[in-house]
Amino acid sequence: MPSTVTEMAISLWKNLLQTTKERLLQQRRMSLYNGAHGYEEELIKKKLQQFAGGSINLSKEDNGIGILTLNNPKLMNAFTGTMMLELQERVTELENWKDGKGLIIYGAGNTFCSGSDLNAVKAISNSQDGMNMCMFMQNTLTRLMRLPLISVALVQGKAVGGGAELTTACDFRLMTPGSEIRFVHKHMGLMPGWGGAARLVGIVGSAAALRLLSGAVRLDPESALRLGLSEETLSSSDETGALEEARAWLSGYTEGPASVIRAAKEVVTAGRELPVEAALRREKDVFGTVWGGPANLQALVRRPKHK
Numbered sequence: 001m002p003s004t005v006t007e008m009a010i011s012l013w014k015n016l017l018q019t020t021k022e023r024l025l026q027q028r029r030m031s032l033y034n035g036a037h038g039y040e041e042e043l044i045k046k047k048l049q050q051f052a053g054g055s056i057n058l059s060k061e062d063n064g065i066g067i068l069t070l071n072n073p074k075l076m077n078a079f080t081g082t083m084m085l086e087l088q089e090r091v092t093e094l095e096n097w098k099d100g101k102g103l104i105i106y107g108a109g110n111t112f113c114s115g116s117d118l119n120a121v122k123a124i125s126n127s128q129d130g131m132n133m134c135m136f137m138q139n140t141l142t143r144l145m146r147l148p149l150i151s152v153a154l155v156q157g158k159a160v161g162g163g164a165e166l167t168t169a170c171d172f173r174l175m176t177p178g179s180e181i182r183f184v185h186k187h188m189g190l191m192p193g194w195g196g197a198a199r200l201v202g203i204v205g206s207a208a209a210l211r212l213l214s215g216a217v218r219l220d221p222e223s224a225l226r227l228g229l230s231e232e233t234l235s236s237s238d239e240t241g242a243l244e245e246a247r248a249w250l251s252g253y254t255e256g257p258a259s260v261i262r263a264a265k266e267v268v269t270a271g272r273e274l275p276v277e278a279a280l281r282r283e284k285d286v287f288g289t290v291w292g293g294p295a296n297l298q299a300l301v302r303r304p305k306h307k
């Protein structure tokens with residue numbers, strides 16, 4: 001035990017250093033790219049800082065549901081450079097939210113997101129910046145997808161280009177009447193670079209993904225539902241009503257202790273991403289966190305009937 005004020009200060013400082021080190025290590029584990037892949041994070045962060053505008057806002061509700069708002073309605077919520085940086089910060093915040101169970105991502109002004117801000121894209125259209133931006137966004141969206149939170153993209157209006165890619169980094173998509181998801185990249189002489197193609201194949205299969213990308217197909221709520229890209233078409237079109245419906249839909253899956261809900265997401269993430277033996281070992285480790293835990297012991301006392 002530290003006895004003097006100096007010893008206490010040193011001990012606090014060491015704890016802080018240790019926590020910061022653990023957080024950085026956790027982020028690195030969840031990310032895909034580092035310097036060994038030719039990724040220059042500090043360089044691209046400096047570049048992105050130059051393209052300011054809009055914001056990414058996070059509110060954490062008492063029910064364990066986080067609401068992430070893409071806020072740049074003047075440009076249909078296109079991602080400026082600073083919004084990309086803010087998204088990374090919000091993801092770090094969510095990684096450290098131990099009481100969190102769910103996440104809803106939606107866009108301000110009744111529309112989801114129109115991809116990257118074309119003004120910024122034009123200025124960084126060289127190969128080095130493009131590759132770094134691509135790795136930056138893949139890192140961030142991979143960490144978003146791996147959060148132990150059940151995530152929903154609430155699609156109102158348009159989810160276009162990078163906006164369509166962002167919806168695929170969520171576990172579920174809910175669409176409002178008249179909304180659309182469209183991978184328009186082909187018309188920009190591009191293909192997805194934020195991980196949207198790989199994730200789309202996982203969601204709709206390779207044949208449908210190829211049709212959507214090579215045809216830049218406009219998906220209305222009914223077509224998205226048919227393909228299994230959307231879970232449900234909500235009835236409200238306005239922001240307040242749609243958010244309320246999305247909250248109600250998500251709470252059907254997030255009700256209960258955080259430890260158990262987060263365990264559900266963790267075993268599914270392992271099953272989706274890992275070879276079967278590694279997924280089984282991860283499942284065993286996660287099982288160890290809930291077995292004999294408070295929720296399990298209380299249930300054993302209550303002995304509920306599952307009729």
Ligand SMILES: CC[C@H](C(=O)O)C(=O)SCCNC(=O)CCNC(=O)[C@H](O)C(C)(C)COP(=O)(O)OP(=O)(O)OC[C@H]1O[C@@H](n2cnc3c(N)ncnc32)[C@H](O)[C@@H]1OP(=O)(O)O
Nearest residue numbers: 074075076078114115116117118119121161162188193194
């Ligand atoms: C890997 C990701 C990839 C990348 O570049 O890195 C991409 O994201 S590619 C896709 C990039 N996005 C686009 O090409 C979208 C272009 N915009 C549109 O097609 C339309 O604006 C649309 C369909 C999103 C909305 O159409 P709507 O008629 O409803 O509205 P407006 O066109 O009048 O848009 C209002 C206002 O917003 C500006 N805007 C929209 N999207 C962007 C954008 N991505 N970047 C910059 N500005 C955007 C649009 O120009 C209008 O501004 P105004 O000053 O009134 O002309």
